[in-house]
Amino acid sequence: GAVVSQHPSWVICKSGTSVKIECRSLDFQATTMFWYRQFPKQSLMLMATSNEGSKATYEQGVEKDKFLINHASLTLSTLTVTSAHPEDSSFYICSVTRGENEQYFGPGTRLTVT
Amino acid sequence: AQSVSQHNHHVILSEAASLELGCNYSYGGTVNLFWYVQYPGQHLQLLLKYFSGDPLVKGIKGFEAEFIKSKFSFNLRKPSVQWSDTAEYFCAVNEENYGQNFVFGPGTRLSVLP
Numbered sequence: 765g766a767v768v769s770q771h772p773s774w775v776i777c778k779s780g781t782s783v784k785i786e787c788r789s790l791d792f793q794a795t796t797m798f799w800y801r802q803f804p805k806q807s808l809m810l811m812a813t814s815n816e817g818s819k820a821t822y823e824q825g826v827e828k829d830k831f832l833i834n835h836a837s838l839t840l841s842t843l844t845v846t847s848a849h850p851e852d853s854s855f856y857i858c859s860v861t862r863g864e865n866e867q868y869f870g871p872g873t874r875l876t877v878t
Numbered sequence: 879a880q881s882v883s884q885h886n887h888h889v890i891l892s893e894a895a896s897l898e899l900g901c902n903y904s905y906g907g908t909v910n911l912f913w914y915v916q917y918p919g920q921h922l923q924l925l926l927k928y929f930s931g932d933p934l935v936k937g938i939k940g941f942e943a944e945f946i947k948s949k950f951s952f953n954l955r956k957p958s959v960q961w962s963d964t965a966e967y968f969c970a971v972n973e974e975n976y977g978q979n980f981v982f983g984p985g986t987r988l989s990v991l992p
Contacts, residue, residue, distance in 0.1 A: 798921045798922070800921075802972070807912055807924040807927055808912075808922060810921045810922065859921075861919075867916055867922075867966060867968075
């Protein structure tokens with residue numbers, strides 16, 4: 765069965781609104797979660813590393829005030845896209861880490877901003 | 879639904895040995911194909927990608943992959959591995975129309991013995 769879930773799987777929102785995406789680890793407690801973004805015809809790009817109980821670490825060029833990450837518990841991390849714009853339309857994937865070698869991916873969330 | 883399989887869960891090689899990791903996908907349409915590597919404790923990094931054109935794709939760190947459409951395969955190769963190649967390798971498929979999930983294989987752990 766699925767180890768990582770994401771909700772919603774697909775969301776359409778209007779420009780200027782905020783959208784929250786949830787990433788849940790279903791079978792184990794995850795101290796680290798990664799958030800990735802994929803634009804059409806491109807590979808995944810790491811946005812940020814989410815650590816439980818501490819602030820997320822953002823990659824260069826990713827606006828931390830726009831992409832708010834909250835790793836509130838060992839099984840849940842949320843990504844909030846604030847004041848979304850059409851250029852934020854993308855596919856967002858989270859992954860969770862167990863130990864050093866086990867990596868599990870969520871099914872992804874497709875965001876369309878109109 | 880699209881699925882991606884990787885032939886080996888764990889591969890153990892000695893340094894200088896040749897590597898081939900298998901990847902097969904199920905979708906019959908036009909796809910984009912990726913290989914990612916994840917070193918212990920780190921996030922995914924793109925090794926190489928195939929969108930169109932020459933089915934033999936060269937990536938970073940001496941890796942290459944060959945897309946064989948008739949076999950629905952995208953195997954990763956490296957002629958001579960190094961200890962630093964020890965990592966988890968993920969094959970991923972994204973359908974051309976970008977309307978579906980970005981699907982990862984389960985991953986293959988590569989251990990290279992010095």
